[in-house]
Amino acid sequence: MDGWSPGLFGIATLVAAVVVFTLMLRTESTARRVGTLAERAATAAFRLLRRRPPAGWDRAVAGFRDKTIRLLATRWHWLTLATVVSHLSLYAVLMATLRNVGVSQEEVGWVEVLAAFAFIRLLSAIPITPGGLGVIELGLIAALVTAGGDRPEVVAAVLVYRALTYLMPIPVGVVCYVVWRRAKRWQQAPPEAGVAEPLPA
DSSP, X not given: OGGGHHHHHHHHHHHHHHHHHHHHHHOHHHHHHHHHHHHHHHHHHHHHTTOOOOOOHXXXXXXXXXXXXXXXXXXXXXXXXXXXXXXXXXXXXXXXXXXXXXXXXXXXXXHHHHHHHHHHHHHTTXXXXXXXXXXXXXXXXXXXXXXXXXXXXXXXXXXXXXXXXXXXXXXXXXXXXXXXXXXXXXXXXXXXXXXXXOOOO
């Protein structure tokens, strides 16, 4: 039972997060209550650390709810397209690494690779480890070897795939964050609809 504890805890955390997020989006009053409860919990922790307790989390969560609803209402098609492109890109990288390492179509066909990839994408939604580290690798290796792939080649391909899709984006993200923090003009709020921007002097 001990081995199942992290997985069960991850599933419970995921379910709880989905339920809370859904309730937040339903009504503003629920969003404010979630913010108030979170503020109370944070206040207790801040007092133990002898730091100034937070305030205004109810308004912050309500504001987050409004922005999320507006974003989904106006950009849902772009968000959907970006999600589909992201999944297809990851699948293409996995296929490329398998074929270049030496796992042929005769050993593991593209349909079997797609099935393994889809299963692991669903599995990675459970927050067992950060970014599915370890879980995704073991799951992909087990699925692809079961499908007929040579174990050493599959292991090598999966490790290359994870290095390209998990490790490499980390320094790129750090650079993007630094650039974003330095470029103050990007952080300026866009003008509201119907309000004309002032003419340059």
